[in-house]
Amino acid sequence: MLDDKVAVLDFGSQYTQLIVRRVREVGVYCEVFGHDVSEDVLRGFGPKSIILTGSPRSTMEESPLKPGEFIWSFGVPILGVCYGMQVMAMCLGGRTGKSEKSEFGYSELSLDVETGQADGGLFKDFPVTSRVWMSHGDEVSQLPAGFSKLAHSQNCCYGAMANVERQLFAVQHHPEVTETATGGVLFENFLLGICGLRATWTPARISQQMIDKAAEELKEGGDVLLGLSGGVDSSVVAVILHRAIGPRLKCVMIDHGLMRSDESKNVVEAFRAASEAGSGMLPEVHVVDAREQFFSALKGVTDPEAKRRIIGREFVEAFDREVVTKYPNVKYLAQGTIYPDVIESAKVGNAALIKTHHNVGGLPEKMKLKLVEPIRMLFKDEVRRVGEILGLPHDFVWRHPFPGPGLAVRILGEVTPERADKLRKADDIFIKELFRAGCYHNISQALAALIPSKAVGVKGDERVYEEMISLRAIHTTDFMTATVVDLPHQLLVNVVRRITNEVPGISRVLYDYTDKPPATIEYE
Ligand code: XMP
Numbered sequence: 001m002l003d004d005k006v007a008v009l010d011f012g013s014q015y016t017q018l019i020v021r022r023v024r025e026v027g028v029y030c031e032v033f034g035h036d037v038s039e040d041v042l043r044g045f046g047p048k049s050i051i052l053t054g055s056p057r058s059t060m061e062e063s064p065l066k067p068g069e070f071i072w073s074f075g076v077p078i079l080g081v082c083y084g085m086q087v088m089a090m091c092l093g094g095r096t097g098k099s100e101k102s103e104f105g106y107s108e109l110s111l112d113v114e115t116g117q118a119d120g121g122l123f124k125d126f127p128v129t130s131r132v133w134m135s136h137g138d139e140v141s142q143l144p145a146g147f148s149k150l151a152h153s154q155n156c157c158y159g160a161m162a163n164v165e166r167q168l169f170a171v172q173h174h175p176e177v178t179e180t181a182t183g184g185v186l187f188e189n190f191l192l193g194i195c196g197l198r199a200t201w202t203p204a205r206i207s208q209q210m211i212d213k214a215a216e217e218l219k220e221g222g223d224v225l226l227g228l229s230g231g232v233d234s235s236v237v238a239v240i241l242h243r244a245i246g247p248r249l250k251c252v253m254i255d256h257g258l259m260r261s262d263e264s265k266n267v268v269e270a271f272r273a274a275s276e277a278g279s280g281m282l283p284e285v286h287v288v289d290a291r292e293q294f295f296s297a298l299k300g301v302t303d304p305e306a307k308r309r310i311i312g313r314e315f316v317e318a319f320d321r322e323v324v325t326k327y328p329n330v331k332y333l334a335q336g337t338i339y340p341d342v343i344e345s346a347k348v349g350n351a352a353l354i355k356t357h358h359n360v361g362g363l364p365e366k367m368k369l370k371l372v373e374p375i376r377m378l379f380k381d382e383v384r385r386v387g388e389i390l391g392l393p394h395d396f397v398w399r400h401p402f403p404g405p406g407l408a409v410r411i412l413g414e415v416t417p418e419r420a421d422k423l424r425k426a427d428d429i430f431i432k433e434l435f436r437a438g439c440y441h442n443i444s445q446a447l448a449a450l451i452p453s454k455a456v457g458v459k460g461d462e463r464v465y466e467e468m469i470s471l472r473a474i475h476t477t478d479f480m481t482a483t484v485v486d487l488p489h490q491l492l493v494n495v496v497r498r499i500t501n502e503v504p505g506i507s508r509v510l511y512d513y514t515d516k517p518p519a520t521i522e523y524e
Pocket of ligand 1: 401402403404405445479516519520521522523
């Protein structure tokens with residue numbers, strides 16, 4: 001059975017990924033395409049429904065962004081969201097104009113029709129008025145012929161419209177954001193009700209599809225090399241590939257000395273759990289002790305970007321050396337690329353570079369390896385669910401993100417083995433206490449950082465002059481912005497007591513209360 005699919009045509013909205021996630025949450029597979037995708041590409045994909053996103057642009061520009069004319073007679077239901085509604089109106093003979101009052105934030109949506117016939121069921125189970133999230137300065141000012149008005153909001157006459165006969169629907173608000181409480185129902189009504197799609201995109205099916213696809217892609221033979229970071233993505237890739245090609249998968253873990261406590265042990269234990277749920281065989285993991293190489297390259301370096309560049313460079317070198325000497329039959333390099341990276345890198349005019357992210361991007365060309373990316377169409381939460389289905393332990397799969405350059409970006413100042421040890425111990429205490437207090441899974445990311453200034457303290461009647469640890473716990477949905485979490489007082493007291501007692505060289509612990517922005521999540 002093939003999955004039903006939805007195509008999202010992206011007009012540059014900041015919420016495009018959210019639309020895709022909402023559709024997948026309903027259980028329907030969905031992919032993003034450029035707003036001007038060609039008919040051939042779209043027919044090749046074979047969507048049973050199309051969604052048009054919002055946009056920072058305006059239909060009143062001299063050459064506004066438009067989809068290809070063909071989509072209006074493509075033969076599948078279309079839902080326009082915000083700009084998607086305006087562009088639908090404009091292309092089909094209606095009019096758009098500047099709103100008298102822009103709406104940014106909450107607004108009341110009031111239905112003007114009884115749900116059923118006039119709206120095709122789009123607003124089934126909706127109250128007559130509901131709170132929705134708006135973000136627009138333009139609006140539809142005249143409906144195209146054949147369309148009916150379905151709803152209005154305080155400042156917007158046409159809050160929703162439809163031409164049920166042509167299966168064209170549009171809403172001015174943003175059903176994809178969590179602030180719109182009725183958003184999930186609207187997507188269900190549209191996808192399952194109006195479009196009649198089947199909700200088959202479930203973690204169990206996704207897992208099997210990923211395994212089958214990888215087996216097919218790699219059927220010609222040759223070993224596959226995978227760099228394990230200890231993170232969720234590379235671990236899930238390992239389990240998928242191991243199920244697909246067995247011992248042809250070679251996992252290499254470069255221990256740069258900047259990993260969390262017991263990292264390689266934790267990964268191997270997680271694989272053991274997954275193998276018990278699967279074939280019973282463990283993937284081969286080769287841990288390379290490259291600590292000396294990294295620490296000597298980082299000696300005396302304090303500049304954050306220089307550290308990141310050095311770690312990236314040394315990583316490629318260590319990996320390269322291992323492959324050449326140990327794995328002559330390697331033909332492929334596997335990577336844990338996920339869908340948000342794919343969507344973002346396809347976007348024009350990417351955001352300013354804040355940090356050089358460390359990954360193994362330069363490797364495949366240098367090593368003449370073909371790239372395999374088994375999870376490139378998945379969102380992080382889907383990767384985690386697949387991981388669980390494949391038997392990786394819950395706590396491992398739902399771990400907080402950990403940056404590629406490891407503890408280095410949390411060691412302000414020079415990175416030395418001693419300072420890395422201090423931070424590793426403090427980090428381990430903090431994370432274990434979060435688990436013990438039952439707080440870990442309610443936080444998006446928690447970390448400890450080592451501050452390179454000393455402060456005076458007193459330990460056992462003696463004056464000490466030691467470095468400080470800063471603790472940070474944040475909540476975020478997309479890691480682009482983040483707010484600080486208020487941790488329970490007693491938990492913080494325990495963590496501080498344990499760190500100052502158990503980590504030599506630390507006599508003061510601070511709690512970082514800075515949101516992102518202005519601070520980033522990591523310290524460097
Ligand atoms: P920032 O510090 O930019 O972090 O607010 C946002 C998220 O990205 C993670 N991060 C990284 N992940 N390689 C990674 O794989 C990196 O170089 C890197 N730098 C930051 C960070 O942990 C947070 O989740």
